[in-house]
Amino acid sequence: MGLLVLRVLFLAVVIGIGVQLIRSGTVYSEHEFVPWLAFGGLLVFAAGVIALDRLTPRKRIDTISAVYLGLIVGLFLTYVLRLALNPVLAEGSPVIPIVELVLGTVLCYTCISVLLQTKDDFRFIIPYVEFVKEVKGLKPYVLDTSVVIDGRIADVVETKVLDNQLIMPRFVIGELQAIADSSDKLRRSRGRRGLDILNRLSNNHDVDFKIFDRELPELAGHPVDLKLVLLAKYLQGKVVTNDYNLNKVARLHGVGVINLNDLANALKPVVLPGENLEVKIVKQGEEVGQGVGYLDDGTMIVVEGGRDHINQNVRIAVTSVLQTSAGRMIFGRYEQLAKA
Secondary structure (H helix, E strand, O other), rough: OHHHHHHHHHHHHHHHHHHHHHHHOOOOOOOOOOOOOOOHHHHHHHHHHHHHHOOOOOOOOHHHHHHHHHHHHHHHHHHHHHHHHHOOOOOOHHHHHHHHHHHHHHHHHHHHHHHHOOOOOOEEOOEEEEOOOOOOOOOOOOOOOHHHHHHHHHHHHOOOOOOEEEEHHHHHHHHHHHHHHOOOOOHHHHHHHHHHHHHHHOOOOOOOOEEOOOOOOOOOOHHHHHHHHHHHHHHOOEEOOHHHHHHHHHHHHHOOOEEEEHHHOOOOOOOOOOEEEEEEEEEEOOOOOEEEEEOOOOOOOEEOOOOHHOEEEEEEEEEEEEOOOOOEEEEEEEEEHHHO
């Protein structure tokens, strides 16, 4: 509603400017249609501005702020240099406007270019200055190679549970490309799956997905896992991974970690000792008399007294549940033995 009011006011102001130009005789011609032609051109220009605004609904505040701050700094530097060159240039010289134009163009372009390339380190936002080091609101998630190859991150994001920005470092993409080009068939298929997941994330317009291209000096010379941890620490974000060792390294550096295995285990139905389950015994266990079955979500169940019932659906009584970052195991007894 606010945008609609703003656009109506903008058109009204443009119409008022056009009427004033016609009445004041600023646009003068022997032909009567010329002022009205200029008035129509002004309306077309206003309509074009509104159309351009509607075609770009998702504007990046960091990019816009970098542009207008670059213009302000560039024009200020042009003014300062113009004052400094006054003693050198003769007063009234025709060269002065050309020098001012060239200086202004070069300085404005340079300032805007520098700010666009460093907008992740410094952002100028009215009415205050905000540094990226003081991250506010949702913090970014830095994706690990293992979690991209796993693929479940795309499914989790599509449920719209996570609204955080997803960061994919360029060096992780390089590692995925190396895996996809491997001579080993299994590694090659895993690498290609990871690249497909990245394409899926980047093509999802509901996901704030960004590729981090910059090479930070503090990341030079470190292995990929440590680079991920240091980058997450630099961005004040969290590492999303399935790697148990990377989980430990990140915690040693004081970086938050989201382990998708822990997330998946947290979403599994809770099974308490004493409850009854139905499961199909599919193979023998490691101990004498044990059988092994699996739930629909892949949870392994070790059944005491289940060895004699392989390939049969049995009813068991849960005795204990073991929960780890690697997964969950359920231990139970064949129900008839439990009753006996």
